[in-house]
Amino acid sequence: MTQDLPLSGAVKPYPEPDAADVRELLLDWCGAEPEDADDAVKGLAALDPLSRELADRLYQSIAADMGGRKWLAWPKATEPHPLLGLYPLLASVPDMLAFHQGRGVEEDLSRRVLADVGEKLRLNRRLYGRAGLDVANWFTGHVRGVLYQLGRLQFCVEGAGPKPFVGMHIRGEGGPLTLDAVRDSVEWALEFFPAVFPDRYSGPEDLVFKCDSWLLDPQLRDWLPERSNIPGFGALFDLEGPGDPKGARNSLWRFVFARTDDTPVEKLPRDNTLQRAVLAGIESDVPWRNRSGRLNLARLGL
Structure with a gap:
């Protein structure tokens, strides 16, 4: 499945979120718990070069299909990086906001749809006893502007x-x-x-x-x-x-x-x-x- 993803930088530069971006987006936009935000910041710092390249390619798949249909097929996140899919999703939030604004979608709905991320982080912690996002590809519908919470x-x-x-x-x-x-x-x-x-x-x-x-x-x-x-x-x-x-x-x-x-x-x-x-x-x-x-x-x- 990884081989089907666009190459790094194929569509546009990957705006990898930094620690401050990750924390702000998770707490202020996604309604995540502080412990999940803390673990996401730690997980970002622990990514190796191959994982960062995969995150780039995941982001490229989003950028190449804004306004598409359904959600995208992504490889499952595995140890030691169970939050790998989270970072390209967060990097895509500006793209999502631009798409929403271009279609007349108010910011309240943008925030509302991202609250699902915080919910699934909580569910993953209950399931596995640690931070993770095992259905990260589900959120490619959210950030590509095709899924809304009404x-x-x-x-x-x-x-x-x-x-x-x-x-x-x-x-x-x-x-x-x-x-x-x-x-x-x-x-x-x-x-x-x-x-x-x-x-x-x-x-x-x-x-x-x-x-x-x-x-x-x-x-x-x-x-x-x-x-x-x-x-x-x-x-x-x-x-x-x-x-x-x-x-x-x-x-x-x-x-x-x-x-x-x-x-x-x-x-x-x-x-x-x-x-x-x-x-x-x-x-x-x-x-x-x-x-x-x-x-x-x-x-x-x-």
Whole structure:
């Protein structure tokens, strides 16, 4: 995969962030914890020449595809540099801001989308007991100007064709997933994307929203209480296909339990209703699956 990245400096000079840049961006823009910012500064100083060259090439892949679609394929960060992908992302923030400003996106939304970085740093620390960003490539959608946090939900330009569908994504720290919050987010997106991407969408009628998530598994309705927001969210979608036959273990272990997927079932936490419901299903051999679906706007009254 590394061989598919642009060469160092192929698009524009790599503005490697210095320690002050890393700290300011993480604390003031990304809402990261001080310990993650401290470790990121230490990690930057520890990069060897080959790692710095790879960071440059990762940055080049971003600079070459501003305003593209979805997120980019990056090699996984490995020891001893689990934060390697963070630095080209931070270096791309000025590029993101310039793209946003050119499309009329206000700074508040720029800051809001970067808050996801702080969240994922916190999740990585819970998963691995140290600083890291194991899904750094996910943020290439953020900094290339194609993913936005609009209220409760994130929306990303995805898919092929002249009018790509808009993917819907759910931050763990975004708050309750109520139908009112979902409706407000979708209404915002219906206005936002034609305004920001008039070359792709002439109006709300061009927008198709899709989601791929364990949250759409209809089996959850049998295990969660009626007051839960999750079944109501899943019911908004017309499901497509049977779901991943490999199941949703990685997603559930990561997002429900904040554990790596090699954690034995008996060691998973049972601290909240969702964890207890998912575990009850696991212990009853329920084949939890990620499901894909198309949002049915009529079910939101839109």
